[in-house]
Structures are given as structure tokens and as C-alpha cells.
Amino acid sequence: MIRLDRFLANSGIGTRAEVKKLVKQKQVKVNGKSIKSPNQKLKDTDQVMVNNQIVSALVDRYFMFNKPTGVITATRDAKHQTFLHYFREEVHVEKLVAAGRLDKDTTGLLVVTDDGQFVHEIIHPSKKVPKIYQAVIDGQLTESDKELFGQGMQFKDFTAQPAQVKTVKLLPQNQSIIEVTIHEGKYHQVKRMFEQVKKPVLQLHRVQIGQLQLDERLKPGEYRDLTDEELIMLKTK
Known part of the structure; x- marks a missing residue:
């Protein structure tokens, strides 16, 4: 649910x-009754009036969402739970979209908004907005592997731009935690890049988009509004 003051601010009231x-x-007024607190939470069915005029427009909302595993980033799906399930108490939830996709089993940072131009600025490859992931892989990266990532990789359907990788931690059973930075977001891109060097991804978690880092206080399935400072960081890349 959105707070009354944010709803009215987003709607251009002030x-x-x-x-x-x-x-x-x-x-x-909300549902015909005067309101005492601007912090009141609104339901999807609430009617808000200012000076006896109905306020219905709600624009440019921006959320940080910690996507859990098993959730897809499409807005509709007959078989799987979508990210919108977690936003179902927001006003006009049907207008929200994810700024870029994460695979069903990939977790972490997802920006959710109803600002279409903003989505384009984040996800279009020409904008070269970096996305940083932590991947648990089966194996350890060699210097040769790192060079391949740094050169970019050729696939049948696209050519991946050069990516940066570094080993964060070595794990038991010959596994590793790798930080990887890419500048586009093709289908299964990170997983396919690691497959090229025969080091399959076991877990994948996005931690950052541009300068925006996932708030570690958010549990999987939780979200919050982006702060003004965070929004500026994303818009200025």
C-alpha cells in the first residue's frame, strides 16, 4: 500500500x-472522510479527494524489490507467480512493470515502476547501464576464463559485450562466488557466459544496477520506495 502523502505528491498535488x-x-478526504495524518496507507479501492476534487492520477512510482527465487518478472503468467503478487496492495498495480528481467530462479535487485521511459533508460543496451551479479559457480575461474569474459562472447543469437569478473570467495567442493558485471541483459546471458567456460552457474543474485545497490535490509519478497537520492543515481547512471 502507498502512503497518502506519496500518492498525492506523485499525482502532482504538491x-x-x-x-x-x-x-x-x-x-x-479519503472515502468522504477528512484525514488527520498524511501517513495513512491507501487501499486500491480508496477514493482520494482534495478540495472536493477526485485525485485519480498516479504517475512515476519507483520501487526497489528483492526478488525471491521461483518468481517471474512478467506481469501475467498462468502457471507461475509473478512479481506483481508482492505489489497487489499498491494502487493501480496493473500499471507497474519491471525494469528488466530476472530469470525465475535468479534472485535480488529488481526495479519496479510505472515510468516507461525510465525503464528504457535502464534496460536498453545502448545505455550501457552496468548490472552486477554474484554467481555461485561449479569450478574456479582461470585467467584464461577472465580474458574471455573481458573480450566479449559470441553466441548464435547475439554478441555479449565485454564483461568484468572477479572471484569473491572460494567455496568447498570446488565452487566459487564470482562477481560479474554486464552492460546488457539478454536471455540467460550470465548463465550462458559461464557455460562458455564450462563453469555452470548454481545460484545467481543481482546486487546492483548502475550505482543503485540492493538494500540488504530487504528480505526476499520485500520492497520499498526508492529514495530521491537513489532515483537521481539511477537517472544519472
Whole structure:
């Protein structure tokens, strides 16, 4: 659910400070009743009025979501749970989209918004926004492997741009945690790149997009609004 002050601010009524004044002046009503607190949470069915005028437009919302495993980033699917399940109490949830995709079994940072132009700025390969993942792989990267990542890789359907990799930690049973940075997001790209060097991915977790890092306080399946500072970081890349 979204807070009343954020709903009104996103709808162009005013800043949060201005909205607070409107509430204090009893100019804001929800379902016909004057509201005492700008922090009130809104349900999808709530009707908001300011100066007896209905406020229905809700634009440009930006969320950070810690995607759990088993969830897909499509907005609809007949068989699998989508990320929108976790946003079902948001107003106009049907307008929300994921800025880029994560595979069903890939976890971590997902930006969710209703700003289509913003999505384009993040996901289009020409924008070269870096995406950083931590991958648990079967094996250990050699210097030759790292050079292949750094040169870019040729696949039947696309050519991957050069990627940066570094070993974060060696694990038992000849496994490793690898940090990998890519600048596009093709289908199963990270997994396919590791397959090229015969080091299959066992787990994959996205930790960063551009300068935006996943908030470690968010548990899988939890989300929060992006702060103004985080939004600026993403928009300036």
C-alpha cells in the first residue's frame, strides 16, 4: 500500500510538505472522510479527494524489490507467480512493470515502476547501464576464463559485450562466488557466459544496477520506495 502523502505528491498535488499542510487544513478526504495524518496507507479501492476534487492520477512510482527465487518478472503468467503478487496492495498495480528481467530462479535487485521511459533508460543496451551479479559457480575461474569474459562472447543469437569478473570467495567442493558485471541483459546471458567456460552457474543474485545497490535490509519478497537520492543515481547512471 502507498502512503497518502506519496500518492498525492506523485499525482502532482504538491510536495510532501505541502500535502501535510493540506491535510492539516482538512482539505484532504479519503472515502468522504477528512484525514488527520498524511501517513495513512491507501487501499486500491480508496477514493482520494482534495478540495472536493477526485485525485485519480498516479504517475512515476519507483520501487526497489528483492526478488525471491521461483518468481517471474512478467506481469501475467498462468502457471507461475509473478512479481506483481508482492505489489497487489499498491494502487493501480496493473500499471507497474519491471525494469528488466530476472530469470525465475535468479534472485535480488529488481526495479519496479510505472515510468516507461525510465525503464528504457535502464534496460536498453545502448545505455550501457552496468548490472552486477554474484554467481555461485561449479569450478574456479582461470585467467584464461577472465580474458574471455573481458573480450566479449559470441553466441548464435547475439554478441555479449565485454564483461568484468572477479572471484569473491572460494567455496568447498570446488565452487566459487564470482562477481560479474554486464552492460546488457539478454536471455540467460550470465548463465550462458559461464557455460562458455564450462563453469555452470548454481545460484545467481543481482546486487546492483548502475550505482543503485540492493538494500540488504530487504528480505526476499520485500520492497520499498526508492529514495530521491537513489532515483537521481539511477537517472544519472
